[in-house]
Amino acid sequence: MALDRSLISSLAIFAGLDGHDLDAILARARSSRFPKESEVFGQGQDAHSFFLLLSGHIRVVRTSPEGHQVIARYINEGELFGIAMALGRDTYPATAIAAVDCVVLTWPNSAWPEMQTRFPAFGASTYRTVGSRLQETQAQVMEMSTQQVEQRIANALLRIVNQSGRKTAEGIEIDFPITRQDIAEMTGTTLHTVSRLLSAWENEGIVRSARQKVIVTDPHALLLVADNRRRKPAP
């Protein structure tokens, strides 16, 4: 079954390609659905394909030899992921899990070299993707080296909310389910500490949270926390 070019025509990755190019690209792709919490690919598996997230949210998790988990990033709609080829790897360096029901386009790795050479705009765009992820990751190292846990968590929340926030009556809500444990794994801390901080912030009126849900009600105040520029309320 052919895929319609309207699926991808508006994505930044494919900017500058005409309808004919888009059809050629889609001809090699397969569209599939991944239910919530299912695995798109696993760390260490042979990297046979690369992916584009059409809808939903994907969690990218790395597991250490000792079994510790770290969330490397969340993938948003329209982003490429599992591009092991771009990193010169033949296995996936992390596991990708659907945070909600997802729709994903899949290309076999054999399509990669052709797409790179035949569509320079696509090549440049994947280049930029890897480059910006490097920058984000370096910024994260910086954060972990110099900031305290409270600021790191505030920054992480702000980043998620900016990328995947949804406006509601109460504030900006993260539009996929996220647990305290998840936030802990993004910031290199424990779910206990995250829980304590979210509770404290809830008392201050900065966030509202519930099971697997976080709403930032006062983004400005959260920015102050992130910059360590507010006086702490009495305990």
Place this chain on the structure above:
Amino acid sequence: MALDRSLISSLAIFAGLDGHDLDAILARARSSRFPKESEVFGQGQDAHSFFLLLSGHIRVVRTSPEGHQVIARYINEGELFGIAMALGRDTYPATAIAAVDCVVLTWPNSAWPEMQTRFPAFGASTYRTVGSRLQETQAQVMEMSTQQVEQRIANALLRIVNQSGRKTAEGIEIDFPITRQDIAEMTGTTLHTVSRLLSAWENEGIVRSARQKVIVTDPHALLLVADNRRRKPAP
């Protein structure tokens, strides 16, 4: 003055290019010397050029708004650096400082697109460079999230020694000057903690160290420390 192609002919980055190509590449380059502790480029400056380290060692440092410094990486001989173009940036995201006297090739950014398109092997190689730095940086995040300071410092030392070690009678020596403060800035800790650990390791016979100098005398033992697989000696 023309540069001889022998300067770069043996580098992996330019593998697969013939003598004529190398000459064309060198025609646009300028060679210059940077004395120890001098700055090749500074964080935030307009990225007008990119660089290749011919000899010496370069420290890449990021400074936070609050003034905290973090060492992102050390550049070894034969590596590209300051490739802001590859990250889609127009300013340098970090400062590069010569750790020892260095010889550096410099190209204006205007040469970048041409080199990318005219020498596909060069393009692929820069791609790999960015990709592998992303992987290293992600591994570092993982480390900082899951490991204790002692293991992180052991890992950092092992990495430096593998990349820039020089065999001596006593063991493997880091072949550029490195302070406790530097090691602290690589691992997100303080010079005090680094100093204490190095002293402890020296007592155990794992390392020998002096001012701005570290020699790993027992790499295997250091590996055990890195994996947290040794019983701690009595204090």
Place this chain on the structure above:
DNA sequence: AAGACTGTTTGCCTCGGCGCAATCAGCCGC
């Protein structure tokens, strides 16, 4: 050779954040 400077060591104290454990609260399946 004297002095200044930079880098290193070490003791002491403090405290942020982790580990543990018990309890609670939604949500799901039956």
Place this chain on the structure above:
DNA sequence: GCGGCTGATTGCGCCGAGGCAAACAGTCTT
């Protein structure tokens, strides 16, 4: 509607590692 499960909260104790401070030791300058 009733368990059972997963996720969230919170109190308590502890300890790894940072902050501070003082003393010390190479190295470079003049």
